[in-house]
Amino acid sequence: xxxxxxxxxxxxxxxxxxxxxxxxxxxxxxxxxxxxxxxxxxxxxxxxxxxxxxxxxxxxxxxxxxxxxxxxxxxxxxxxxxxxxxxxxxxxxxxxxxxxxxxxxxxx
Amino acid sequence: xxxxxxxxxxxxxxxxxxxxxxxxxxxxxxxxxxxxxxxxxxxxxxxxxxxxxxxxxxxxxxxxxxxxxxxxxxxxxxxxxxxxxxxxxxxxxxxxxxxxxxxxxxxxxxxxxxxxx
Numbered sequence: 001x002x003x004x005x006x007x008x009x010x011x012x013x014x015x016x017x018x019x020x021x022x023x024x025x026x027x028x029x030x031x032x033x034x035x036x037x038x039x040x041x042x043x044x045x046x047x048x049x050x051x052x053x054x055x056x057x058x059x060x061x062x063x064x065x066x067x068x069x070x071x072x073x074x075x076x077x078x079x080x081x082x083x084x085x086x087x088x089x090x091x092x093x094x095x096x097x098x099x100x101x102x103x104x105x106x107x108x
Numbered sequence: 109x110x111x112x113x114x115x116x117x118x119x120x121x122x123x124x125x126x127x128x129x130x131x132x133x134x135x136x137x138x139x140x141x142x143x144x145x146x147x148x149x150x151x152x153x154x155x156x157x158x159x160x161x162x163x164x165x166x167x168x169x170x171x172x173x174x175x176x177x178x179x180x181x182x183x184x185x186x187x188x189x190x191x192x193x194x195x196x197x198x199x200x201x202x203x204x205x206x207x208x209x210x211x212x213x214x215x216x217x218x219x220x221x222x223x224x225x
Contacts, residue, residue: 001170034211036153038153043203043205043216043217044153046211049209050209087153089153089211089212094211095141096158096169097145097211097212099152099154099155100152102152
């Protein structure tokens with residue numbers, strides 16, 4: 001099974017900060033990776049697919065990069081509505097999926 | 109528009125089974141797979157299984173193999189996830205999701221299942 005290690009598990013940041021979240025796969029997954037944002041009590045929302053493609057309607061301050069085993073989600077200038085938990089998801093082994101452990105982004 | 113509407117919250121005793129439904133609308137049900145994902149309180153998202161809504165083929169996470177059964181009723185545009193031999197650790201919100209570009213995109217609202225004696 002492919003394991004997804006996400007770091008950090010939580011971070012505190014201020015509005016306007018640049019934030020980077022990393023996901024590492026236990027084996028190569030090409031670019032078969034998506035990023036999700038989840039707010040309390042809500043279903044996840046997909047932000048990025050195929051590692052670096054921004055979903056329609058998602059602000060351009062979000063970006064994804066990486067291929068193989070290392071991936072990053074970057075928020076270039078953190079906004080109040082971005083405080084949430086972020087998850088990576090690998091689908092190289094579709095239909096079997098693996099989520100990362102999540103990163104909770106909190107207000108400093 | 110695509111909508112997935114799940115059954116309401118449920119409370120079960122340890123050892124019982126629960127069946128969560130996921131009714132789809134706004135698209136041709138049999139053309140897209142449905143994934144099931146759960147989230148225990150304060151925990152990560154966890155993939156449980158998948159069904160090809162067209163032919164009914166299923167795949168399950170090894171963690172739940174033997175305890176989970178995913179089915180669908182194409183006439184009702186509804187997918188079901190049944191989890192048996194419930195224990196307290198199965199207390200979680202259970203989500204169904206329709207795939208788009210290979211991964212979950214449209215999500216149900218979630219169903220809270222509480223396992224308590």
